[in-house]
Amino acid sequence: MLTKPSWRAAFPGLADISGQVSAQLDRTARSVQLKRGAQIFGPGKPAENLFLLVSGTVRVQQVSEGGREIVLYRVHSGESCVLTTACLLAFEDYTAEGIAETDIEAILIPRDDFDALMAISKAFRAFVFEAYSKRITDLFLVIEEIAFKRMDIRLAQKLLDLKDAEHTLHLTHQQLAVELGTAREVISRQLKEFERRGWLSLSRGAIELHDMPAMQRLARTF
Template identity: 55%
Template sequence: MPPALRHPSLPDLDRDSARVFDDAARLVRVPAGTVLFRDGATCQNYVLVVEGAIRVHKISEGGREIVLYRVESGQTCVLTANCLITARDYDAEGIAETDVEMIVLPVHAFRKLLALSESFRDFVFSAYASRLSDLLLLIEEVAFGRIDVRLAGWLAARIGPGGTIRTTHQEIAVELGTAREVISRQLKEFERRGWVRLGRGLIEPCDPIALRQLSQGV
């Protein structure tokens, strides 16, 4: 594998480590909607995204779903790293949210590089620590955050040039880790206040300032 195809965030490797990486890594392209791993599946490769986005989510026994994080361009999948390091199966699901171009590194090469290269170890564990902080913040928000504040922040962050957010109540519920009925009820309240206008598969923010103020606790 040519060095030019290495992951953009991967640090410089010494000659022996670079040879291990180049001999084992391969570039893979998958279309949007591809299930890359499922809950309970065996992990066989370390994943490094070059282009696109992978959504990693967890589904409860009751069918509730929550997005844990996304792996985007320049990032790695820390759940995959955890499974490879601990020799455990996946406990969440990963889906290509867009067309994805990624580098996959087989488990034998991943473990060899962990043992051989200090810079590779630093790369893996730095990404792991950063994502762990994000997950702790997500747990705090889900456990203790007010849903109206979180929803207002979610909407405010997605107001684009056109002003319309194309999404469903179920999709927002998944993003915020709650039930669709809770989101629908809160959106109806926002509509009653004149902050949003609801349509089929879309939300039109009418008062972005009010949404931002609520999200900031003003």
């Protein structure tokens, strides 16, 4: 028996797959690399492959007619992209787009092979449904937050969420506005207020967090 290709290590959800199914998966899988910023899918591009992200992250966002945008969720390594999966077999057009947030490496499985895997492997079915389940609950959360949560709370959460190891974010106010589906000015003003409180310091294109406990307290506010 051959050894598994290395990409399989990134998918704990596919660990249970073995034998003939494993061989089929390996045989049909095709690897691709994409550069940061590449559009992976978007309106009008029919999905032809199941997309399994081996490394990097993909940002999925909705673009409205008015040109405004909102981030729906992120796909991390070891996850697949429901959106494309859904449209894979249903042929329905989606209205969201997926952008490579970093250089990425992914595995593509053509629709017919995907369908075959669904048929023959219980473990693969479980993997797919788990991915769906996660995304759907993510979307519910997004809806709840947009509809009911105050902007300052959502912003504090987002800042804590996106900060890097140095407690810093290299994002413009506009990018943060897209994350939260709001206007740039709202973000600017709110950040200014946080700065006034000494929670963070602002500079062009970067935000450095100082008082994270305070922000966590706000983020937990009901």
